[in-house]
Amino acid sequence: MKDTFKRTALVLALGAITALLVPTQAIGQTKTTYKEKDLGLLPSQQVQPDLTGLWYHINERQVKQANDEFGRLKALYPGWQVPKEVETELNRLNGRLKGTLKPAPVKPLESDEPKRASQERESTLLKASPKVSALEEFAQRTPKARANASEQQVRRLVELSNQLKRTDFYLLMGWTAIDKGMLDIATKQFSLALETAVRDIDKQSAQQGLDSVTGIWLQQALALRDFEALETFLELDNSNYVKDVLIGEAWQQYDAKNYTFSEALFHLVDDDEGKYLALIAQETESSKQDAFALACSINTDVFIRRCADALATRQAQFYDSMRYKQSIEAGEALSQLRRLSLDEQALIGWAAKEIQDTTTATAAFERVLSKTPNDSVIANELVSLNQSDDTTLNRLALKYTEVKRILQERTTRNAWPRKQFWLAYQNDDPRGVLSQTKDGLSAVYGMNTRSRSGGEGLGNFDVLSQYVGIGSGYKNWLWQVSLDYKQFYSGRPQTNDWFGDRQLGSTFSGISGFEDTALRAEAFYQAPDFNFYVNLDYAMFDQPVKAEVTGQISATKFLANTTVAATLFRKAKEDSLLSQTGTFYTDHTQAWGYVIESGVRGLVAHSITDKVSVAGTAQVSRLEGERVANNSSLSVRGDMSYDIASLVSPKLDYWRVGPFLSYTSYDKNLSGFTVGNGGYFSPSQFISIGGYSELLTLEALNWQIKLRSSLAFSRVEQDDDLRFPTGEAFRPQDLDEAFGESSDTGLSGNFMAEGQYRFNDNWIAAGYIGKAFAVEYQAFEAGIQIRWRAGKGDGVTSDELLLSSPRISGFAL
Helix, strand or coil: CCHHHHHHHHHHHEEEEEEEEHCCCCCCCCCCCCCEEECCCCCCCCCCCCCCHHHHHHHHHHHHHHHHHHHHHHHCCCCCCCCCHHHHHHHHCCCCCCCCCCCCCCCCCHHHHHHHHHHHHHHHHHHCCHHHEEEEHHHHHCCCCCCCCCCCHHHHEEEEEHCCCCCCHHHHHHHHHHHHCCCCHHHHHHHHHHHHHCCCHHHHHHHHHHHHHHHHHHHHHHHHHHHHHHHHHHHHCCCCHHHHHHHHHHHHHHHHCCEEEEHHHHHCCCCCHHHHHHHHCCCCCCHHHHHHCCEEEEEEHHHHHHHHHHHHHHHHHHHHCHHHHHHHHHHHHHHCCCCCCCCHHHHHHHHHHCCCCCCHHHHHHHHHHHHHCCCCHHHHHHHHCCCHHHHHHHHHHHHHHHHHHHHHHHHHHHHHCCCCCHHHHCCHHHHHHCCCCCCCCCCEEEEEEEEEEEECCCEEEEEEEEEEEEEEEEEEEEEEEEEEEEEEEEECCCCCCCCCEEEEECCCCCCEEEEEEEEEEEEEEECCEEEEEEEEEEEHHHHCCCCEEEEEEEEEECCCEEECCCCEEEEECCCHHHCCCCCCCCEEEEEEEEEEEEEEEEEEECCCCCEEEEEEEEEEEEEEEEEEEEEEEEEEEEEEEEECCCCCCCCCCEEEEEEEEEEECCCCCCCCCCCCCCCCCCCCCCEEEEEEEEECCCCCEEEEEEEEEEEEEEEEEEEECCCCCCCCCCCHHHHHCCCCCCEEEEEEEEEEEEEEECCCCCEEEEEEEEEEEHHHHHEEEEEEEEEEEEECCCCHHEEEEHCCCCHCCCCCC
């Protein structure tokens, strides 16, 4: 009876131990109830998790499932303050604390009954054995008493256990060895128990004992932070026990804010979720970079979203720190993960603009504008980026109405002060549209006269012209065709004047004038920042020297504060009958003259401030005529102006005043009227220095006035050139005749007044009158024009003042 009691006591003692430390068979990990937002964002730190599932796994001794559930809850609720009781029982479950929980009752399986009967029979046979008695008596002791046994006694009992080779004794001495800290002996005892165990519960108890030993070693390695040892334990771990313990420890370190150690443990067990959270919690630049790299290396929804969020943050941060290329790269990488927001797409454009990557910026801003077609800021950026690329601007204007509107607005805003009224009208500028219908069919009739008076006789020259013309607009062009009728009057040479091939000895009987017709055509084109003009003349049909086609090509480029203009020209020199049309000898037998001047002129004007500007013009030309010596000329002028309009009257568009300096030079003096001369003013030097004034009243009113004047101190010098430079004198002794050197100094100046007035929608009258003088030279000119145009209008613009035509002014302004 006593032996039976001892046997029963041993079984109960082992049962209590195994019930404490051996988990029952797992049937799956229990999930706590929670809801995750659609966007995958982590729950708020204030939310407390449901611990039902976690407690279930703790109570059922399911170590792996408990650790997995604990890790999942920590990932979902990073701000969760773990209750003390949960922490304590997890530590106990993972072998970090001594003690027991209330054991779960174990009901023997029916299949174990034959084995149990066999063991009881074996026990009956061995009940008298002293070895068995010693171990059974040791098992009857209280846990405290067993723990207080000497190391020598424990080693002796272990030897007995090894001799008896009974599973229950192996387990008894294994747990005792753990209590005594004799871990190597405990490992051997549990290993032998695992080999000899028949029942599943004994196998589980033996494995739990081995895990407990491993747990103690793990705690020692963790205390020393010996990652080499921890890695070795992981490699030898077949039951995932080591991994479960390390995961639990990683979360404990995370809760204790030991984020670096926690991150190292998560890395050791390949727990990406924990590693990411630990890296983020460290709040250093390197850890943030590592967290970003980790998030972008894992192809799961949660980590893809984290990668995207990090890329969005980096895109903005790089832009703020002026690392624009990296900002673009972050934005483009983000676009591979998800659709970019409008702000993120625009940020690519802003960054590309900063590094002058027009292609990338244009593409980014286009994608934004396609979603927000009325965004004037983005549309304006597209226009600014491509301001020198007309092809792209035209494409954008056709695709996006806001770009078209901005282009039109900017065009008209710039066109108005540049006097590009045709361009403003094309772009629907209200001022231009209301002023007049520019592209309507127009008909004009005009008359003008000019009179030049110098020396007596041949020094006087008058021209009276009348013309009719029609014109209109075609696409971007304005055109006009005119028929001219002109009358020329020249002073008659006096006796002893040099004319033709001799010095006249009697009254002149040649022509002193004639009348004839001419044909001319012109076209004008305006674009943003650019003007172009071309005209052709054929005049006169029946003049003494056969007429040639003349004309000019002019172009102007408007820059931000600078205007550059150039003109190629070929035209008759209009100083005298001889230079403009040619004339005959006194006996009408031969003709000479008709001087054609061909060359190039240029202008550069620059605005220093809104009111102050400087300008320079230059002209180089060559002059040729029928039986006239060839000649070359150079002319330059520089001036500076200040606009005083705002100081005088609000009805003035501008009033510019300032100084100027001009210089003109010809290689030869061909101002005479003998064969070889051209009858045009050709000094070796003509220098003027003075001041000028020019004012214009407001545009788009029904009337307008323009006044110009100048006054200068001038000096003229003429060389002693031959009267017959081509050697065609009637008498050979006259070949050496020369003009003689001459010079003169005095005042020169001019005054010109222009105006126009609109009577109604269709009728406008325009005119001009002017006077000029220089030393012994004087000139007068005047003109008037009546213009009819289809359409409507209530004002006039300065581009249609008569002398503003590029044909007369010399530049396409």
